[in-house]
Each structure stands twice: as structure tokens, then as C-alpha cells.
Amino acid sequence: MDTLLRVDNLHTHFNTPRGVVKAVNGVNLQLKKGEILGIVGESGSGKSVMAQSLLRVVPKANRALIDGRAEFGGIDLMQLGEEEMRKVRGARIAMVTQNPSTSLNPVMTVGDQMLETMRFHPDRMPSDARIRDRMLTLMNEVQLPTPAAIAKRYPFQLSGGMKQRIAIAMALMCDPELLIADEPTTALDVTIQAQILELIRNARRVHGTSVIFITHDLGVIAQLCDTVAVMYAGKIIEYNTVDEIFRTPRHPYTQGLLESNPVFGKTKKTLHAMQGQPPDLATLGDGCAFAPRCPRALVACRERPPQRVALGDHFHHACAVVQDHGAVPA
Amino acid sequence: MIEVTDLKKHYRLSGMPWLGGRPGTLKAVDGVSFQIAAGETLGLVGESGSGKSTVGQMLLMQTPPTEGSIRFDGTEIQDLGKGAADVLKGKVQVVFQDPYDSLNPRMRVRDIIAEPLRNLKQFSAQEIRSKVDGVIQRVGLRVDDLAKFPHQFSGGQRQRIGIARAISVNPKFVVLDEPVSALDVSVQAQVINLLLEIQQQHQIAYLFISHNLAIVEHVCDRVVILYLGKVAEILATSDLHQQKLHPYTRALIDSIPVPDPARLKAPVPLQGEIPDPMNLPTGCRFSPRCAMAQGVCREREPALTDLGGGHWMACHRSAEL
Secondary structure, three states, X not given: OOEEEEEEEEEEEEEEOOEEEEEEEEEEEEEEOOOXXXXXXXXXXXXXXXXXXXXXXXXXXXXEEEEEEEEEOOEEHHHOOHHHHHHHEOXXXXXXXXXXXXXXXXXXXXXXXXXXXXXXXXXXXXXXXHHHHHHHHHHHHOOOOOHHHHHOOOHHHOOHHHHXXXXXXXXXXXXXXXXXXXXXXXXXXXXXXXXXXXHHHHHHHHHOOEEEEEEOOHHHHHHHOOEEEEEEOOEEEEEEEHHHHHHOOOOHHHHHHHHHOOOOOOOOOOOOOOOOOOOOHHHOOOOOOOHHHOOOOOHHHHHOOOOOEEOOOOOEEXXXXXXXXXXXXX | OEEEEEEEEEEEEOOOHHHOOOOEEEEEEEEEEEEEOOOOEEEEEOOOOOOHHHHHHHHOOOOOOOEEEEEEOOEEHHHOOHHHHHHHHHHEEEEOOOOOOOOOOOOOHHHHHHHHHHHHOOOOHHHHHHHHHHHHHHOOOOHHHHHOOHHHOOHHHHXXXXXXXXXXXXXXXXXXXXXXXXXXXXXXXXXXXXXXXXXXXXXXXXXXXXXXXXXXXXXXXXXXXXXOOEEEEEEEHHHHHOOOOOHHHHHHHHHOOOOOOOOOOOOOOOOOOOOOOOOOOOOOOOHHHOOOOOHHHHHOOOOOEEOOOOOEEOOOOHHHO
């Protein structure tokens, strides 16, 4: 399959009163056409800032640095002018966010909001009548009952699940090549989450859309994604196929995450608890950011940044202790 | 120790006519009964809108029930005078979901933890000081941390402060309202293990409100499954693995994404959404979404029936499950 997106050495740093926060600190990844890539990480790991960086919507106010390459269909998104970027954003790359209540305009009917996307990207669709047809088709596709009636409603008249369906249908309006979904099911009940995940699979099936799916839920990753990048403190510490990540996790952080996640049907007396707290990004040293919590850390881990260790193809992990094939010396 | 019988909470809403709303009654909790034994953890599970947090608020005496009874150690709380009710309130504690919103940002940790102790008006300043010093270490923080403010801590540490505040008065009963939902996976396990250790040492009864059955299974002895203000099922957590389950409980379990790519689940276990509580379906409240629903399910509400062994279910078709 063709590569749709290739991210090289992406950095996004912010100025804060306490120092420079390296929210994204050297990220490399690749996405093929039709692939669903999961980005998993805890709050503050940089997963959302990475998505914002790709769309070039990082707030300007405290931004210290954005650097790196993001080659998308032959163009480097990082080098595009604002005018050119606007043609990509919402059209070729669309986004669905966590909270549909804040991402939808409260004083506009959801139908008008869906049509508005097309008004910004007239090149993606020809005549007016067909735009409306497309809207209704997509609303049908995301399983909204009575699309024509719902199109006339305002966001507050819809449930959280319905709003998220609208947000997905809206994202698909311009037939994007890439959909970035930032925790789109975190605010929803599990039964509705299952429905929304099926819509994402369906978008890939019907439109061949590639997806970057950001979440902290390992279950969602396992059930939805083809490949997984695990982020910690602004870096990808492990990147592999979903089978490899769950069957042979290399990095001690990935292993710890999998062990501390309570799994229904596999009750243990005491949950494995990872030591310590997530790092403070303003005071990171040179060494591996996970070293203070790592059960296998050596003195060198605290002093030198870990190198990337290739795991075939374009995958890698970043642990100096674990050597290439996952067998961790006991 | 705690006995809740036919608890109801109805809200009369005026509606918002200018937005096309109609007045009506919202039955947030509509006849819920259960017991909690000393030292037991009872899970309260349901989707948003099921009424689980409202039940917690009534047990915490933050809002009075519309109908029904709540007994602590045999005493009906609605019969208590103000003085006695205040004493009981001091002994019943809560840990909230959001460790960012539930701690006063302008108070030092020492004062946050001491507040419920001071409210009891039983201890000298010296006693309070030594209790607070003890309890902060009990939750894995240091005595130096008492001089700090909440913003100086991470989410997991803040939840430890919330737990220290709750257990400082030696409560017999604590409501845990989604206590780990806002925490990252790597610290979630620390907080769960801490809650379980504290319970073992002090024989505290917990009401564990959650939407996450995987955590409930790990933490709780028994579970109450709520749907639209009614109990669908009560059972031991170990019975969650048996075949005979309420169709709603089954759907909740089947909706949990399994963290194992080799075990792919059926994509959509439950269609539709929880209905508008102002406009309840007739018959069984779950019938519009239930794959097993028949004629009778849409006509009569099923009663909560004892299936033996502590297993109760409200389903017309329980014999065929």
C-alpha cells in the first residue's frame, strides 16, 4: 500500500513561566492509505499536540518552536503557506475531537454546519443540490435516524452520541484522505462507544479513509487499530503493529501499561501498579523520561537519551535496556 | 449496615417553553432498593442518565429522596434531627471523580484534610494535627506535602489527597463516585490498590459508582446494574461471568473493548441510546433496545425477582436466558 503520511522528527515546544515544555519532542511515524494508526499515551504525553501540529492549529501565543517534516501526499505540511494549508484542513485532513458539545457551533443548525464545510472547500464538490444529498447520505451512513429532521436541529437538542455522529459525518463531507480522531469516544458510554468505533471502521471500509485515532484506552486500540504508537513525554517510545504491541511489548512502559490495565474477566488480587507519577515536562533532563519510574533503568538511562531501535519496516522502540527482539534480560 | 428501600428521586421540571420544552416530571431514580454490609464494596453501574450519581447524593444526604427509606445501622436518616444528621454526615464521606475540581485551590492540603475533622467539633487542634499527619502518610504522601496547595500535585496525588480527606474521620461508609475515571491508567492501579488496602484495614463499606465494569469487577463484591432509574439486576461480581444475565448487563459486558487484538468482539452489541427520561417507554424500560423483547415486555414493567444465591433480576424473560 502507498504511504499517505510520513512524519519526520516533529517537534513542538511551548514557552511557559517554568521553562520550555517539549510537548512533542522528535516524533517519527508513517501511515499507509486505509490504515488505522492508534496513538496511545497518558495526559501530557503530547498526543493531542502532535495532532494539532499536523493540522497546524497549535495556538500561536506560547509557541516556542515547531520543526520537522510531515509529508502528506507529496507535500510537506510544515512548509505550506497558511492559504494552502486552509485548503488541506477540513478537506483532505479532517478532525473529530473529544467533546462534540464544544466542537459544534451552538447557534447554528447541525445541517447548516455540515453544509458550511463544503462552502469552504468548493473544489471538493460541484453543485448545491448534490451537497445536500451528500449530507443526507452521510447522516444516514452514521446511522442518524431521520436525517432530514435532525439536520434542522441545534446541537443542544441532540444527545452526546448523536452529536459525535454529526461530527464524524461532518468530517467526512469533503471525503478526506486522513481523519484524525482525538479521543472521540472518551466522553461517551461504552455502548455508544462501540457504535462510534464501528462508524470509524465503516468510514475506512467505504471511503478508504486513513485514520489516526488518539486514545488512552488500550481496549479501543486493540479492537480498532492496525498499528500503534505509544507516546510518553513527547516521544514515541514504542511503535509497532497492534499484534506485536499486545503480544510482545518491548518497552517497559508499554509492558507496565498493559499490566496495570484492569481487564474484564481476568481479575487479579492486586493490580500491578506502575511506580511514581507522570513526569513534569518543564523539568525533563537529558536521560530517558521514563527512567525514574522504570523497573529496569540503568544509570546510563538517566544520563543519555535513548536511541531509536529499529523493529523492521518503519517501526521502532526507544529503550536502551531492551535489545531488539523484545526479550528483556531478567 | 445500609439499607435502601424503594428510593425515588423525581424532579418536577417547568420545561423551557421558549425552547419548545414541556413541563413534566423527570424520574431520575424510580424505586431502587439494595443493602450494603459493613466492609463490603457494592458497585453501582449504569450509563449516563441511569441515576447512579443521584443515588450517591441521597446516601450522602446532599439531596432528600422524594420517596423511600435510607437506613444506616437501622436508623432512618430522614427521622434524624439536625444535630444527629450533622454527626452522621460527618461519618459518611465521599471521593469525587475529578481531583482537579474537588479540592479547593486556595486551601493548603493540611486544611483540606482537616476540614471534615473540624466539622465534627470533637477534637482539639492538637488531635487534628496528629490525625492529619497520620492520614497523609497512610495515602502515600509526605508530611511536608501538607503545606502545599493542590496545584502542586499530579492527578493521582490529588486523588490521594481526596482519599485522605475522606478517611480522616474514620468513616464507616464512603461513596466513591467514579474515583479513578479521570486518572491515567498507570496511576489508576495505584489508587485502586490504595482504596482496597484502606478498606481491609478499617472495614469501611464502599459504594463504588462507575461505568467501567472491568474496574467494578476488580474492586466490588456485588453489583447493582441501573437502567433509567430502575434496578435491572443485582448480583455478585463473580456471577458476571455466568451465562444467565439481564440482556442489558450482557450488552454492557459485550461493549467493553478487550485489550487483545486476537479476541475481536462483535462490533455493536447494543443499538440505540438510553431514552429520554421525561418520556419513558411503556413496559420494561429497556425493551426498545432489547433484542429479546416480546409483547409482554412492552406492556408491563418487570419486577425485580429473586433468582437465588443473591441474584436478582428484573426481566420478563429471565427463565429463558
